[in-house]
Amino acid sequence: MGSVLCFDLGASSGRAVVARYKQNNLELLEVHRFLTTTLKEDQKIYWDFNHIMNEIKEGIKKAFEMDGNIESIGIDTWGCDYGWINKNGELLRNPRSYRTEIPEEIIQEVHQKISSKEHYEICGNAYFNFNTIYQLYYDINYEKVLLKGAKEFLFIPNLIYYNLTGKKIWEYTIASTSGLLDAKKKEWSETIFDKLNFPHGIKGRITHPGYVSFPLKDEIINEIKIGKKINVSLVAGHDSACAVIGAPLEKNSAYLINGTWSLLGIENDIAITDVIGREKGIVNEGSLDKKIRFMSMIIGTWILQKLKLEWNELSEDIDFKDFEKFADQSGLQGDIEISEDFLTTNSMESLIKDRYFEKYNITIKEKKDILKVAYNSLGNKYKESLELIKELSKKKIENIVLLGGGNQDKFLIKTIKKYLDLSIELGPVEASVTGNAIVQLIDLKRLKNIDEARKIIKSK
Incomplete structure (x- = not known):
């Protein structure tokens, strides 16, 4: 039997779910549910990231109290939002929520530099005013975050991953929601970054989910007293990507x-x-x-x-x-x-x-x-x-x-x-959690690949 812990965070609430794989059956057991709370400041809405991380750690603790055989942890969340990291590797401020409306004139300004037609031909993302591209442009040009110490940005699931493992990763599925990738090359678009004058150093190389894992920090293991080394697996960071995998x-x-x-x-x-x-x-x-x-x-x-x-x-x-x-x-x-x-x-x-x-x-x-x-x-x-x-x-x-x-x-x-x-x-009704678990089980070699996993799901 293989047990994995899946964190599936939506824009209202998050869940910690233990997935147990035994005899070609996947059993899902919710062990912790929490609100993904926000804070309001200067008419802008921010995610309470400290609260989210505390709830993640509480979820890990509860999961291990219920099942000491958990072999890995995976995180998926909503898309587009991110946090800024400074040169010391610290979070500059709470990540702004997509619920903060970016002014229409900012979006128009972006598309004066790169037309909406050219932008879509590169990235293949439809227009939504909360897309990362508009948020980044606003942060860099109007909030002057680079002058305030911002060095790199990490999408929300990657920011959680960084806090759990100390590893900075820019995962493919979550980055693909941003309006910043070349959809055909499946890499960052140099054209988009150059036309908007975004520094290339604010991001790292794209990493694809599956077959990537790093150990949970010792300080967290000691803090929540789980008494066991465990890896955090790089699942598809975007919740709807996990759903399709499932x-x-x-x-x-x-x-x-x-x-x-x-x-x-x-x-x-x-x-x-x-x-x-x-x-x-x-x-x-x-x-x-x-x-x-x-x-x-x-x-x-x-x-x-x-x-x-x-x-x-x-x-x-x-x-x-x-x-x-x-x-x-x-x-x-x-x-x-x-x-x-x-x-x-x-x-x-x-x-x-x-x-x-x-x-x-x-x-x-x-x-x-x-x-x-x-x-x-x-x-x-x-x-x-x-x-x-x-x-x-x-x-x-x-x-x-x-x-x-x-x-x-x-x-x-x-x-x-x-x-x-x-x-x-x-x-599956719980499709995102199912997909999250599948990637972890593939990483652990409990499942051979996604085709095998889908045959098992289909047979149930």
Whole structure:
């Protein structure tokens, strides 16, 4: 039996999960859950990194109290954010959160130096104002961090890795979210760094996940009293990369991670940076074995989450299980276009009602009809994204693997089946943790490679 410890950190909470691999079965046991808390200063939001590290150490301690046979540790987190390290190897300040909005004029200034078209052709990342490229430009040119002692930047999972092991690493999958890589070369883009006048010394060489591990610091081992040497394995640092690694994909499979954001795509050998991809929000991000996740980023179950929040605030006791039941009772047809204002609307219910009336000249009032429109609109958006991915990749897609918490929503699955007209396979709900564990088990030689791991997942 092999046990590994997986830290899976999201932008709201983090978890420590022990994964036990025995007789071709992966058992997941959550041992610690914590908030990834933020601090506010000068109207900017920062991650409380000291709190995060304390919770990581607490998770390691609890995990070893439960299972003394743990053989390694792996960390994955959300993308884009980073911290600055000074010449003494210390964190300059708490890492700023992507929730701090970078001013639009900063983004425009970046694209005066490198056009958005040229930028996408190099890095294959869609436009999001929280991307690392804009945050770095702001830090260097407006906050003058280099003059304040900043020497190097490390992405959040790599910053945690550095604090655990003392090793600075710039891991491929997390770096691929930054807008700073050459997606085809799978290395930093010299062009982007030169055009924005970013010093090349602020980063190190790209390291790919798997087969890389370093020992946990002795001082941490002594502090939390685990009484055992253990390595920290370099897993895919980006949580959605871990999720795809944890999916039972085959040659002609697509995947759909159903979460607040829905990620629909394929695993590909090469990046595809056609300009239409930029216009439609298609991204190229990294995966294990130098693969590319060619995928569409879609506003996903946030629509349902916001409706639940609004109705609960009106003291209506309604849960997601009720959503499935209500939507199934509606005979309403049709869908609406999901656009960026679905992220920021004060009233999701009103927005759905208004958009449906604008399109069909029909007024809807009942919850069951509002929900049916929401589900149908998600289904239609998935269909449009899949067709574009098939067109750009020239890849035949025969089935789609569903991942994440959305797999617990029966009506959502029913809607996906109706709109995508593909064979549907349910992958792990805990896909990110599964992928995190798989890379560690490959590193430990408990599993031969990702193909073997996916066959095992598929058989369960």
